[in-house]
Each structure stands twice: as structure tokens, then as C-alpha cells.
Amino acid sequence: MIKFQKPRSLYPSFDRKDSLPLVTTYCPGCGHGTVHKLIARAIDELGVQDKTVMLSPVGCSVFLYYYFDAGNIQCSHGRSPAVATGVRRTLEDAIVVCYQGDGDLAAIGTTEIVHAANRGENLSVFFVNNAIYGMTGGQMAPTTLPGQKTATTPLGRSSFDGAPIGMAEVMNSLRLPIYIERVTLGTPAGVMKAGRAIKKAMANQVEKKGFSFIEILSPCPVNWKMDAAESREWLAKNMEPIFPVKVFRDTAEQAQPLPSFSGCHPWLGDDALRALLGSGSALPQRPGRTESFPDQYVKIGGFGGQGVLSAGSMLAKCAVAEGRNATWLPSYGAEMRGGTANTSIILSAAEIGSPAVDRPNVLLALNGPSLDAFEDSVQPGGLIIVNSSIVARKVTRTDVTALYVPVSDIAKEEGFIPGTNSAMLTAYLIASKVLDLETFRELIPRSVKKSALVELNLKIVARTEEYMRKH
Ligand SMILES: Cc1ncc(C[n+]2csc(CCOP(=O)(O)OP(=O)(O)O)c2C)c(N)n1
Ligand code: SF4
Known part of the structure; x- marks a missing residue:
């Protein structure tokens, strides 16, 4: 009869060690x-x-x-x-x-x-x-x-x-x-x-x-x-x-089993959570574009106040509305209004493992410091869209596609400078063709509370569309 036996959940011999697989690394008596x-x-x-x-x-x-x-x-x-x-x-x-x-x-x-x-x-x-x-x-x-x-x-x-x-x-x-x-x-x-x-x-x-x-x-x-x-x-x-x-x-005897959950908050259903986050089923579901597209690793950078973070959030919502997966990772630096800000977005048909974007294949540079900071990290073959209204220099890389769109001027001419981010998103959606511009148009009234501002943003989208067609 076996009275003492090594537990099964310990390996019979510790082969991951370099030597002496039958003893542990512990000192005698530890x-x-x-x-x-x-x-x-x-x-x-x-x-x-x-x-x-x-x-x-x-x-x-x-x-x-x-x-x-x-x-x-x-x-x-x-x-x-x-x-x-x-x-x-x-x-x-x-x-x-x-x-x-x-x-x-x-x-x-x-x-x-x-x-x-x-x-x-x-x-x-x-x-x-x-x-x-x-x-x-x-x-x-x-x-x-x-x-x-x-x-x-x-x-x-x-x-x-x-x-x-x-x-x-x-x-x-x-x-x-x-x-x-x-x-x-x-x-x-x-x-x-x-x-x-x-x-x-x-x-x-x-x-x-x-x-x-x-x-x-x-x-x-x-x-x-x-x-x-x-x-x-x-x-x-x-x-x-x-x-x-x-x-x-x-108090284990009295304790009731904790509520069960899987990947979601235990007391919120998926729909309640999506509604809270303003995404998913709370968004209009649009067929959008049916063609597959390469996973988009997008970095948006600009000054605080240019709507960098909300542009990222809006882009992710557009993707979710078209049934794609998306992550949005804002980067809150110590910057105050006027300082630099950036955000990372991933759009994919597949599940996304990590929201971090170290090597973007899309860079939307709303200001010069963002172009300086992220140009080198863009993957070869990637896309860089530069806000040519305020960025004087050109992209130095020759292995990427560079577009120059005066998004600040377009927003300014429509009388709404904060709409610079809408102009940049429009330029990206048209240039990349990954999502439908109509999805963006439909989401604007859901994201912008004041109807006057909805109108201004929609006009900026239309102006940018016209600019992109001409150029
Ligand atoms: C971030 C970090 N800080 C400090 C150390 C150094 N360090 C390694 S083990 C250790 C303390 C271990 O003591 P304890 O948790 O009591 O475990 P024991 O070795 O006594 O079993 C420290 C400070 C480390 N590895 N990483
Ligand atoms: S006896 Fe002390 S030093 Fe040795 S293995 Fe155990 S805890 Fe570490």
C-alpha cells in the first residue's frame, strides 16, 4: 500500500532546471x-x-x-x-x-x-x-x-x-x-x-x-x-x-457563490455595457464596405485641443458600426492645451490582442511635432497624411505614401477650427477606403450634441471630400 507519494501536480523530475533534476533550487530546510x-x-x-x-x-x-x-x-x-x-x-x-x-x-x-x-x-x-x-x-x-x-x-x-x-x-x-x-x-x-x-x-x-x-x-x-x-x-x-x-x-460557510461572468462586467450584460460605452448595439449597424482590408494600425498626433483623442474614438466607433473590431488607446501626456497629444487605434476584422501601436501603418499628423515623433516608426508601405496648413516640412521617407491636406484651413474656412479632426478623418477614410465615409457622417449627430456643430462638422466633411476629389 502506498502511504506517501509525491503529489501528481509536482513534476516527477524537474527537467526545466539546468542540472540536478531531482532536487529543487531551495536550500536545505527552506x-x-x-x-x-x-x-x-x-x-x-x-x-x-x-x-x-x-x-x-x-x-x-x-x-x-x-x-x-x-x-x-x-x-x-x-x-x-x-x-x-x-x-x-x-x-x-x-x-x-x-x-x-x-x-x-x-x-x-x-x-x-x-x-x-x-x-x-x-x-x-x-x-x-x-x-x-x-x-x-x-x-x-x-x-x-x-x-x-x-x-x-x-x-x-x-x-x-x-x-x-x-x-x-x-x-x-x-x-x-x-x-x-x-x-x-x-x-x-x-x-x-x-x-x-x-x-x-x-x-x-x-x-x-x-x-x-x-x-x-x-x-x-x-x-x-x-x-x-x-x-x-x-x-x-x-x-x-x-x-x-x-x-x-x-465566513466561507455563509458566503454565497459570486456571480458568474465571462469577459464582461458581472452585473452588466453586453448590451448595457455597450450602451454605457456608446458603442456596439447603441450604434447604427451599417453594412459599410465589404472588401477586406489590411489591419490598420493608426497613430493620430497633434496639439491638445485639435481633437486628437476624439478623432481616435470616432474612428474606432465607425469601425464597430461596420461590424469590425477596433481598439482606441488614448495617450494622456502631462501636456496642457496646446501641448502634444496622440492616440492609437487598431481596426481589424479579427480579434485584437493588444491596443498598443508601436509600428503604425497609418500616421495622421495634425502638427509638426507629431510628424517628427512618429514618421520613423511608420511601417514601409504605410500612409502618412500631413496637415499641410501648419506643417511646413515634407515627409522625408521615400518608402511610404505621403498626402498633404490643409485640414486646418478647411476647418477654418468653414468657421469651425475644432473641426480639424473631422477633416483629417475624412481625408483618411477617402484615401484608405477601409470604412465608408457615410458611416462617419451618420455618427456625427450621435457624437456631437449641439445641432449647429453637427452642421459645421458635416460641412467640413463635404469640403474635405471635395478637396480630395480635386487633388
Ligand atoms: C522591481 C524589482 N525590485 C527589486 C527586485 C529585487 N528582488 C528580487 S527578490 C526580492 C525580495 C524577495 O524576498 P521575498 O519576497 O521575501 O521572497 P523570498 O526570496 O524570501 O522567498 C527583491 C527585493 C526585483 N527583482 N525587481
Ligand atoms: S532558505 Fe532562504 S535563501 Fe534559501 S531558498 Fe529558502 S528562502 Fe531562499
Whole structure:
């Protein structure tokens, strides 16, 4: 009969390591190995290996994915609760495990953990508190004990360095977490109890109950400068009085499963969300152009006040109205009115992975600084439309199509300078032929509140159309 077996959710041998695939990277007696085993056992017992996503921290456990045969995302230092929130909200059934050290969670990542807990995200967080920065050579952590000697407090932590932060207590000051417990690896009984707490935190997530936080007091023999046995004794004798081991809160029994959602806000349907954002079904759906077009990576740049951001938003709405996918990413610089502003838009028939546009294939330069800033980034074969009313120079690139349209003059002659952006969008829609100009015309009354301004914008569209026909 097999009494003890390595959990299935740990690899039988750690082949991702460069050498010694049968041992971990952890020092002898380190608590990380124990915690890994307890989590792996919980994953096995709950039968969730194929849907578990482990979030590796920065710290000694950075190579978590060497060991766990499960999904993994390596997060920036302290950011795993934010990454976990993203995974939670896109993969409804995933079991998302945040594994964090005290440098990771209680120092650089304090904001992320507090807000994820405060939102009551359905997550399991395992906080390995070894009172020190292990990976970087034993510097003081926020959890370092008073008087404890570390690389940065060689005479011992003094009150000048603050007091040990009780993260379980901080969590307990928030309203939404459903389960908060501090456990210890200081004794064999403590390890058994830690295993039960870890499993319970995972089970809460499986049942969609909400946010569970387990703080695990864990030895770091190497940086504490002790052997394995001494470190567990030191932990029980010195850490446990400062960090009381107990259940701080357990309301999982009463907690109702959180509402289910998929890629959308849990309390808003798709239509309500679109209406709120002023897009999708709230827009007229037009057949538009049926021809396929290459994905458009558009950068619009100009002075603040030239309507750069609203031009981007309008372009994205036109695409959505024609049944295309679009993203609009405004860039809010520190600029005031008169400074420079830019926005990125992607138009595609396919789903769009990221809204960032580093290499545009379309540049709409409403002013000279935008042409200077973005000309070099345009893809070969791309299109640059320059506001020739105020940009004196020509495009220097010879591997792109350059058009010069006096969009500021057109808007000015129609008596409405803020309509410069409408003139530029018209020029782009005509030159590129990707979307129907009629769609833009139809959307203007929906976006511009005052009827007098609707008229002016429509006149600017007509004037630009005429200019483009003539030239
Ligand atoms: C943004 C950033 N800042 C600082 C570091 C350096 N750094 C790496 S690990 C670490 C602390 C690790 O301590 P802890 O989270 O307690 O984990 P342990 O190694 O003790 O398990 C720090 C400060 C980094 N990698 N990235
Ligand atoms: S330095 Fe400390 S925390 Fe890091 S592996 Fe060694 S014992 Fe573990």
C-alpha cells in the first residue's frame, strides 16, 4: 500500500532546471519546499490540476514552474494579485493561486494585495513570511522581527526601521475577504494545520466563495544563519509571538457563490455595457464596405485641443458600426492645451490582442511635432497624411505614401477650427477606403450634441471630400 507519494501536480523530475533534476533550487530546510508540497497535495485532492494557474513571484520561489505541473505566469515583483485579477476575469473556471514572499507581498506589492483583497476577488493567496528577503541575500523585510539581524540591519532591526507588519491583520481590516488564517511551519503539527488551511483556501475558490488569504510563517535557515532544525525552533519561539497563529476570519460557510461572468462586467450584460460605452448595439449597424482590408494600425498626433483623442474614438466607433473590431488607446501626456497629444487605434476584422501601436501603418499628423515623433516608426508601405496648413516640412521617407491636406484651413474656412479632426478623418477614410465615409457622417449627430456643430462638422466633411476629389 502506498502511504506517501509525491503529489501528481509536482513534476516527477524537474527537467526545466539546468542540472540536478531531482532536487529543487531551495536550500536545505527552506519552507518553500514544504509549502509547495502542501499546495500540490491540495490541487491533487481537489482534482483541479488541469485548471490551476500558479502565479510565480519574484523571490526564491521565482522558478515555481520548474516544480508545478500546472499553468504558470511569472509576474513582476509584487504584482501577482493584479495579474491574478486579469486571469480571474478572463478564465472563469481557472483556479488562480498567488504565491508570494514577504518582500513581494508586504513591501513592493502592498498596493496590489490590499486592493485585490478589498475587491474580494475569488483568489487563493499563499503568503510565505520568512521575515527576510531570501533571494537577494537576506535584507530586512517589512516583516523582520525587532532586533533581528539582517544584511541591512547588522545591529538588529530598531524602531527606526519600523515594526513588523502583520499582513493577516491588515487583511482582516478589510470587509470582503472570506477566509484569513495565519499558520506556521515551526512544528510538525503546524505543518499539518497549514496543509488544511491551504486546501480550504483552494476549496473556497473552487466554490467561487471569494478571497482567501493564508499567511505561512516559514523558515529561511540560510539567511537566518541556522541549520534546518534550529530555524524551525527559532521560528516557533520568536516569530509566533509576534505573528499570532490563528484563524482571523472564516465566513466561507455563509458566503454565497459570486456571480458568474465571462469577459464582461458581472452585473452588466453586453448590451448595457455597450450602451454605457456608446458603442456596439447603441450604434447604427451599417453594412459599410465589404472588401477586406489590411489591419490598420493608426497613430493620430497633434496639439491638445485639435481633437486628437476624439478623432481616435470616432474612428474606432465607425469601425464597430461596420461590424469590425477596433481598439482606441488614448495617450494622456502631462501636456496642457496646446501641448502634444496622440492616440492609437487598431481596426481589424479579427480579434485584437493588444491596443498598443508601436509600428503604425497609418500616421495622421495634425502638427509638426507629431510628424517628427512618429514618421520613423511608420511601417514601409504605410500612409502618412500631413496637415499641410501648419506643417511646413515634407515627409522625408521615400518608402511610404505621403498626402498633404490643409485640414486646418478647411476647418477654418468653414468657421469651425475644432473641426480639424473631422477633416483629417475624412481625408483618411477617402484615401484608405477601409470604412465608408457615410458611416462617419451618420455618427456625427450621435457624437456631437449641439445641432449647429453637427452642421459645421458635416460641412467640413463635404469640403474635405471635395478637396480630395480635386487633388
Ligand atoms: C522591481 C524589482 N525590485 C527589486 C527586485 C529585487 N528582488 C528580487 S527578490 C526580492 C525580495 C524577495 O524576498 P521575498 O519576497 O521575501 O521572497 P523570498 O526570496 O524570501 O522567498 C527583491 C527585493 C526585483 N527583482 N525587481
Ligand atoms: S535563501 Fe532562504 S528562502 Fe531562499 S531558498 Fe534559501 S532558505 Fe529558502
